[in-house]
Amino acid sequence: MKKNITFKVNGTEHSVEVEPRELLIHVIREKISMTGSHIGCDTSSCGACTILVDGKSAKSCTLLAVQANGKEITTVEGLATAEGLHPIQEGFHLNHALHCGFCTPGMMMRAIEMLEKNPNPTEEEIRWGIAGNLCRCTGYNNIVKAIQWASAKMQDKELPSTEPEFV
Amino acid sequence: MIKCKTSKEIGGMGHSKKRKEDARFIQGKGNYVDDIKLPGMLYMDIVRSPYAYAKIKSIDATKALEIPGVIAVVTGKDLEKYNLHWMPTLMSDTQMVLPTDTVMYQSQEVAAVIATDRYVARDGKEAVVVDYEPMKPLMDPFKAMDEEAPVLRPDKEGKTDNHIWHWEVGDKEKTADIFNSADVVVKQQMHIPRIHVASIETCGCVAAYDKVENHLTMYMTTQAPHAIRTVIALVAGHVGLTEEKIRVISPDIGGGFGGKVPVYPGYVIAIAVSFLTGAPIKWIEDRSENLQADSFARDYHITAEMAGTSDGKIQATRFKVLADHGYTDASANPSKFPTGLFSIGTGSYDYGAAYMEADAVYTNKPPGGVAYRCSFRVTEAVHAIERMTDMFAKKVGKDPAQLRMENFIKKEQFPWASPTGWSYDSGDYHAGLKLAMDTVGYDELRKEQLELRKEGKLMGIGISTFTEVVGAGPAKDFDILGIKMFDSAEIRVHPTGKAIARFGTKSQGQGHETTYAQIIAEELGIPMEHIQIEEGDTDTAPYGLGTYASRSTPTAGAAAAMAARKLRDKAKKIAAHLMEVSEQDLEWEPGKFFVKGAPEKSKTIQEIVFAAYTNHPEGMEGGFEATHYYDPPNLTFPSGAYICIVDVDPDTCDIKVRRFVAIDDCGNIINPMIVQGQVHGGLTQGIAPAMYEELIYDEAGNILNGTFMDYLVPTAVESPSWETGHTVTPAPHHPIGAKGVGESPTVGAPPAIVNAIVDAVHHLGIDHLEIPVTPFKLYKALKAKGYFGDNA
Numbered sequence: 002m003k004k005n006i007t008f009k010v011n012g013t014e015h016s017v018e019v020e021p022r023e024l025l026i027h028v029i030r031e032k033i034s035m036t037g038s039h040i041g042c043d044t045s046s047c048g049a050c051t052i053l054v055d056g057k058s059a060k061s062c063t064l065l066a067v068q069a070n071g072k073e074i075t076t077v078e079g080l081a082t083a084e085g086l087h088p089i090q091e092g093f094h095l096n097h098a099l100h101c102g103f104c105t106p107g108m109m110m111r112a113i114e115m116l117e118k119n120p121n122p123t124e125e126e127i128r129w130g131i132a133g134n135l136c137r138c139t140g141y142n143n144i145v146k147a148i149q150w151a152s153a154k155m156q157d158k159e160l161p162s163t164e165p166e167f168v
Numbered sequence: 169m170i171k172c173k174t175s176k177e178i179g180g181m182g183h184s185k186k187r188k189e190d191a192r193f194i195q196g197k198g199n200y201v202d203d204i205k206l207p208g209m210l211y212m213d214i215v216r217s218p219y220a221y222a223k224i225k226s227i228d229a230t231k232a233l234e235i236p237g238v239i240a241v242v243t244g245k246d247l248e249k250y251n252l253h254w255m256p257t258l259m260s261d262t263q264m265v266l267p268t269d270t271v272m273y274q275s276q277e278v279a280a281v282i283a284t285d286r287y288v289a290r291d292g293k294e295a296v297v298v299d300y301e302p303m304k305p306l307m308d309p310f311k312a313m314d315e316e317a318p319v320l321r322p323d324k325e326g327k328t329d330n331h332i333w334h335w336e337v338g339d340k341e342k343t344a345d346i347f348n349s350a351d352v353v354v355k356q357q358m359h360i361p362r363i364h365v366a367s368i369e370t371c372g373c374v375a376a377y378d379k380v381e382n383h384l385t386m387y388m389t390t391q392a393p394h395a396i397r398t399v400i401a402l403v404a405g406h407v408g409l410t411e412e413k414i415r416v417i418s419p420d421i422g423g424g425f426g427g428k429v430p431v432y433p434g435y436v437i438a439i440a441v442s443f444l445t446g447a448p449i450k451w452i453e454d455r456s457e458n459l460q461a462d463s464f465a466r467d468y469h470i471t472a473e474m475a476g477t478s479d480g481k482i483q484a485t486r487f488k489v490l491a492d493h494g495y496t497d498a499s500a501n502p503s504k505f506p507t508g509l510f511s512i513g514t515g516s517y518d519y520g521a522a523y524m525e526a527d528a529v530y531t532n533k534p535p536g537g538v539a540y541r542c543s544f545r546v547t548e549a550v551h552a553i554e555r556m557t558d559m560f561a562k563k564v565g566k567d568p569a570q571l572r573m574e575n576f577i578k579k580e581q582f583p584w585a586s587p588t589g590w591s592y593d594s595g596d597y598h599a600g601l602k603l604a605m606d607t608v609g610y611d612e613l614r615k616e617q618l619e620l621r622k623e624g625k626l627m628g629i630g631i632s633t634f635t636e637v638v639g640a641g642p643a644k645d646f647d648i649l650g651i652k653m654f655d656s657a658e659i660r661v662h663p664t665g666k667a668i669a670r671f672g673t674k675s676q677g678q679g680h681e682t683t684y685a686q687i688i689a690e691e692l693g694i695p696m697e698h699i700q701i702e703e704g705d706t707d708t709a710p711y712g713l714g715t716y717a718s719r720s721t722p723t724a725g726a727a728a729a730m731a732a733r734k735l736r737d738k739a740k741k742i743a744a745h746l747m748e749v750s751e752q753d754l755e756w757e758p759g760k761f762f763v764k765g766a767p768e769k770s771k772t773i774q775e776i777v778f779a780a781y782t783n784h785p786e787g788m789e790g791g792f793e794a795t796h797y798y799d800p801p802n803l804t805f806p807s808g809a810y811i812c813i814v815d816v817d818p819d820t821c822d823i824k825v826r827r828f829v830a831i832d833d834c835g836n837i838i839n840p841m842i843v844q845g846q847v848h849g850g851l852t853q854g855i856a857p858a859m860y861e862e863l864i865y866d867e868a869g870n871i872l873n874g875t876f877m878d879y880l881v882p883t884a885v886e887s888p889s890w891e892t893g894h895t896v897t898p899a900p901h902h903p904i905g906a907k908g909v910g911e912s913p914t915v916g917a918p919p920a921i922v923n924a925i926v927d928a929v930h931h932l933g934i935d936h937l938e939i940p941v942t943p944f945k946l947y948k949a950l951k952a953k954g955y956f957g958d959n960a
Contacts, residue, residue, distance in 0.1 A: 020287065027286070036203035037196020039422070041368040042455035046876035049368055077196035090194040094186060097845045101677030102193025103200065103369045103422025128884040135876070137368050137423045138677045140848030141884040165184055165841040166892070 006070040010035065011079025019066040026050040026061040028069075029076060037077040037106045041135065048134030051107035052076050058114040060107075060133070077106035080113075088154035089113055089147070095163040098147035100138030108134045112148045120156055122148070170837055170896075173690065174758040179697070180690030181904065184841035188701075189681040198420045201372045204387050206448040209374065210239060212438055213289035214451070215279040215296045216461065217271040220305035220532040220869020221320075224269055224298060227279055232295035237288035241296060242280040242441055244268040252440050255403050257498040258430060258648055259506070261332070262324070263535060265433045265440075271300070272320065272495035273534045274869050275460035277433045282441055282449065305532035305869035306330070309469065309492035312529045320495070320530045332497050332528035337511045337588045343523040346484040350475035354559040356936050360548045361862040362467040362492070362533070364459050365540050366881055367676070369422020371462060372452035375438040379446040382408060385415045388435055391428045391674055392714025393418040395648060397706045399431055400439065402649075407443065418704035424676035425853070426539025429500040429716050430463050460874040463500075463536030464863060467492040468526075468548040474556040480566045482519045482575045487552055489526035491537070497528060499537030500716065501544050502646040502653060508544025509803075511588035512637045515553035516597045516807060517575040522587040532869050541853045541914040543638045543717040550634045554919030555936065558631070562930060567614070568923070569605060572633050573598060579897070590637065592805045594897045595833065600809035601633050604831040607893060608811045621931065626816035627826075630924025634916040636806040638908035639722025643799045648713060654799040655723035656710035657731045659688060661792040663781040665774030666698040669731075672712010673724040674704045678910060679842045680720065684728050686838050687904060691732030692739075693759030693773045710795055718806075718908030721838065722899075727798035729903040734794040739776045745785040746771050804899045804907035806834045810920040816928045821943040821950065823859065823925055825888040832912055833895045836905035844892050847913045852887045854917020859940050860886065 003018045010033050017032045029052070030036050038061060041049035045063045052061045053075040080087040089109045092098065099105040108131060115122065115130040122130060127148050128141070136144060146161070153160050174180030192198050229241035244266035247253040257263050266277055281292035306312045306320060312330045321327050347353060373388035390396045393416040401411035421428060438449040453462070469490040476482045489507065493499065501508040507526045514522045540547070557575075561568040576597040577584050584592040605611075613629055620627045643652035656672040669688055673680065681701040689696040703709055712724060736756065743761035744751045747769060754761045762770035771779075780792040813826040830847055837843050860880035864872040873879045880886075898905030918939060925941050926934060933953040937946065950956065 023287065030203075031205075034205075035196065036200075037198075039200070039369070040202065040452075041370070041422075042876040044455065044875045044877045047368055047455070077194075081195055086194070093194050094190045097187065097841050099190060099193055099677075100679070100845060100849060101367070101369070101421060101423045102189070102198050103367075105193050106196050109194070124889070128887075132883040132885045135368060135881050135883060137366060137425070137853070137881065138849045139845060140850070140852035140890055141887045142848045142890050143845060144884065145889070165844045 004067050006067055008069045008071060009073045011075055021065065021067055023066045024062055025064040025066045025069050028066040029061060035076050035078050039103055039106065041103065046135065048111060049104050049107045051110045051134060053110055053114060058111045077109060088151040092147035092151035092154065096143045096147040096150055098139060098143040104134060104136045108136060108144060112151065116148065116152055116155060120152060122152065170840060174693065178689050178693055178695050178758055180686055180758060181836065181838050183686065183839065185682055185686060185696060185839055187679050187682045188685065189679065200369055200420050200422055201374060201387055201389050202452045204374045204419065206374060206376055209448040209450055210282050210284060211286045211289045212441065212449050212451040213281050213293040214277050214434060215281065215293050215298065216275045216457065217278050218274065219271060219300055219302045220274045222271050222300040222302045224267060224271060225301055226299045228297040231297065232281060232292040235288060235291050235295060237284040238281060238292040239284065240282040241292065242282065242437060247440060250407055250440065252436065255431065255436055257496055259497040259499050259501065261497040263496045263498055265436045273532050274871055275457065275534065280437045280441065307531055307533065307865055307867055307869055309490050309529045309531055312531050320532065330530040332493060332530060333506050334527050335506050336525040338523035339521055339587065340523045343484045343486055343521045346521050347473065347475045347486065350483055351478040352560065352563055353473060353475050354556060354563050355473045356555065356559060358470050358472060358552065358555065359938055360466045360468045360470065360551055361939065362464045363540055363857050363861045364464055364863055364879065365425035365427035365538065366459065366879065367423025367425055367427055370453045370455055370458040371428060371432060373435050373438050374448055374450045375442040376448035377442040377446060383413045384409055384439065385417065386439065387417045387419060389421055389428050390416065390418045391424045391676060391716050393674055393704055393706050394672055394711045395651060395713055396431065398651065403436065404439065409443065416706045418674045421674065421676040425541040426465065426500065426716050427463055428676065429538060430498055432462060456875045459879055460871050461534050463498060463538040464534060465538050465540030466548060470548065470552050472552040472556050474560045476560055478564055480564045480571045480574060482517050482560065484519060484521040485514060485553065485556065486522065487513055487524040491526055491528040492531050492533065493528050493537050494531055494533035494535045496535040497537065498535035500539065502640055502648060503650065504645060505544065509637045510545040510549045512546055512590060512635060513549030513553050514586050514588055515557065516577060516633050516635045518577045518581065520587055524588065533865060539716060541850060541911050543636060543911050546636055547915045547918065550915050551919050554632045554634060555922065558923045559935060568631050569601065569610060572601060572631065591802060592635065593802055593899050593901060595635065595805060595807045596895060596897045597633060597807060599895050600807060600831045600833055603893060603895060604809040604811045604829050607891065608827060608829040610811065613813060624818060626818050626928040628814045628924040628926065628928025630812045630920045630922065630927055632810045632916045632920035632923065634808055636912045636915055637803050638718035638806060638911065639800055639804040640717055640719055641803055642801060651713065653713045654797050655712035655727055656795065656797045657724055657727035658710045658795040659731045659735060659793065661735065661777045663778055665694060665777045667694055668700045668702060669728065670702045670709040671724045672710050673715040673720040675715060678715065678720065678846065683838045683842060684725065687725055687728045688732050691729050692735060718911045721906050722800060722804045722902060722908050723798055725906060726800065726903045727796045730798055731794040731796035734796065735792060738792065739773060741788065742776045742779050742784055743771045746779055801901045804835065804902060806832065806907040806909060806912050808832045808912050808916045810916045812920040812924040814924040814928055816925065821947040823941065823943060823946065825855065825921065827891065828888050829891045830913055831893045831895060832909060833897050834909035834912065835897060835899045835902065835907035837896065838906060843909050846910045847892050848890050850911060850913030851890045851917050852882055853914045855887065855921060856882050857939055858918040858921040859942065862940050
């Protein structure tokens with residue numbers, strides 16, 4: 002029995018028919034054709050599918066699409082605006098916080114909510130804050146730096162250096 | 169500071185240029201295999217065996233086929249009709265694509281369900297009924313070597329046991345003589361456990377066969393697209409799919425680490441089904457399938473011995489290995505190297521005798537033997553030598569740093585002939601360890617350790633000073649399935665001075681689009697921003713063996729420099745023609761040729777390239793393109809000095825990495841930011857097997873931790889804040905003096921961590937701990953020594 006759901010993705014309203022069992026990540030990727038959010042596991046462990054649902058970060062592999070009915074969703078595709086990249090995107094790029102890029106969208110979405118709740122996280126708070134998102138490439142050092150950089154940028158503070166300490 | 173020859177605008181070697189590939193990844197515009205959607209595409213899901221060893225009595229697909237949307241259920245019997253039910257492995261062993269009668273490991277592919285939708289395919293998978301007759305699996309590699317053990321591979325003609333191969337290197341007698349007369353011998357049995365690369369993107373493909381054109385386009389997660397094209401042609405040539413009719417496209421890859429080198433049954437089934445139906449077939453494995461069935465890494469049981477003098481001079485080493493390869497030898501090693509480059513295990517030390525032997529054995533575990541971010545079994549070798557060096561130091565009562573300093577090969581001894589046949593190209597091990605000790609404050613930490621010990625606190629300092637061997641490799645020794653392991657670069661510079669360059673390698677996050685552009689910028693003076701890099705499409709890129717084993721910079725990176733130099737030679741001729749001077753009167757500086765003594769008379773590379781299309785000298789070929797296939801004269805030998813500080817909770821045995829300093833020497837550095845990033849990532853994949861990861865099987869052959877819920881990939885919390893630095897000892901034989909770096913930290917970190925943990929508890933009677941060193945394992949070891957008294 003298919004259900005009709007209506008929700009906003011990155012500001013645009015979508016109405017789609019889904020099966021009650023369909024996962025939100027599959028609907029976003031395959032029916033809305035936004036493939037920036039990824040699937041990295043089948044146990045809600047890796048966080049590659051993290052999106053914002055009404056501003057709260059959520060693993061979209063753990064939500065049924067029907068639960069998104071009436072919600073506002075933001076994915077990585079919705080971060081940049083006409084003015085340019087979101088500070089978290091800039092932070093990841095400038096601090097070399099991504100290698101293969103597969104975990105990056107989920108990691109950034111999680112970081113955005115974290116910074117909204119806690120604009121000045123300590124390194125330890127950042128590490129615990131992204132503990133639900135796995136990265137296999139970067140060793141996390143530069144992800145921490147990127148989030149610190151974005152924190153400064155979002156508050157118009159002096160920006161930390163983006164030069165590598167490896168000299 | 170690294171000195172750069174080019175300006176920041178040109179951005180050649182040594183500049184920390186931000187990555188060109190980032191733009192698409194940070195905006196959700198990466199193009200990974202699961203993002204590919206083709207018209208009429210069908211989805212495949214795979215029925216897998218719940219048993220580690222069983223006869224298949226029957227497969228009943230009736231119920232599955234009744235489900236609307238299920239198109240077909242494919243079994244081994246179906247593939248047998250086309251002789252596609254078996255395939256070769258990269259080690260010239262054989263592997264079932266789908267079984268016709270027996271399953272050999274848990275989660276082995278048993279049947280494939282094809283459906284119009286991924287959910288329907290999963291419904292179909294659940295509805296396929298397979299009747300098994302379970303048998304007792306052979307899980308212990310030592311028992312599998314017993315004479316009376318049941319023979320697991322009767323499909324191999326004349327096979328009467330489970331032994332796969334024997335390998336040995338070094339001087340057995342000379343080594344034995346030294347051991348027999350040595351003052352001191354240390355010996356330790358150790359297991360380097362079975363682990364999994366677990367790249368965050370799993371494996372998958374879209375196989376799109378066009379019946380009209382008899383042409384296959386294969387989008388797949390592969391680190392070696394060209395080699396895969398050849399393998400497909402070898403496997404499917406007999407049904408008319410020949411190499412010119414196959415295009416392999418490796419799109420963006422979400423991490424590889426060696427796990428995306430082999431050919432998995434899922435790829436072959438997808439191709440077969442697409443070939444038979446004419447529809448594009450998408451197969452994307454789940455994480456659990458990925459962990460449970462795709463190639464594992466490591467699983468070496470090593471008996472390691474070291475002999476030396478009582479004053480701490482290493483004299484000889486002897487390693488004996490039993491390699492558990494699971495059901496088939498599906499390693500991804502060069503053909504002549506069944507143990508990969510394990511023979512690097514004499515390490516960074518100057519001594520004259522070593523002997524190593526290995527035997528490989530079949531068991532009822534998944535097949536494999538891939539890298540896990542390690543250059544062909546180097547991690548296993550480095551763990552053995554670095555643990556033994558520490559045990560030897562403890563035995564003779566010497567500080568492990570001091571003992572290493574006294575035994576290192578000296579920088580003036582390079583090139584150094586190792587007792588196992590390598591010619592180490594270069595290194596300065598003393599400088600690396602000194603820098604690491606100064607950075608971490610070694611002497612003060614030793615003092616602190618003594619103070620803490622008085623208070624009953626447990627703190628340990630561990631060192632690893634390793635030599636890596638990467639960049640396979642010289643064609644005379646290195647091949648995969650007979651194909652020599654050179655690699656390639658093709659550079660085309662357009663009339664306006666902008667370029668595209670294509671390579672036989674394939675980045676999985678290493679940043680090739682940036683670093684290759686920097687190499688060409690260094691050589692040609694064209695700004696790196698103006699150089700587009702492409703890889704992964706076999707229709708357009710020159711042939712190469714792909715990206716793994718830290719080989720891209722040593723091989724394809726060298727090819728880029730050599731191709732660029734061919735173009736610079738041509739540019740010089742054109743410049744001489746344009747300025748009407750002799751070639752001998754010209755000098756190069758990045759970006760232009762100028763007349764000696766009259767630097768105001770010059771031609772920029774852009775002017776020269778334009779002339780190559782508009783005004784080139786008579787008799788010269790037009791255009792500005794070059795290709796180079798680089799066959800390295802030797803491998804490169806990066807090295808590192810790592811120091812790890814741990815604090816152990818004396819009550820809970822929780823282990824905290826307080827600091828970790830990694831000094832790497834990967835020769836000349838192309839992009840310091842990227843090298844540092846590679847080191848960070850490799851270190852986290854070093855702490856992973858040292859403290860967290862292991863694929864665990866019970867006696868019945870069940871995997872006990874085959875999901876991300878219980879296979880412990882380190883998060884940002886487990887991963888410490890890494891401290892990195894470097895020394896530079898250029899590779900003398902490499903065109904740009906570079907070595908490789910992606911894997912060094914994964915190779916070097918585990919023994920540094922284990923040496924630190926053992927150092928923290930050695931005074932309590934502990935000489936060795938097996939990886940992963942978990943708090944519970946440490947607790948049990950301490951309890952056995954009576955540390956907790958009688959009540960714990």
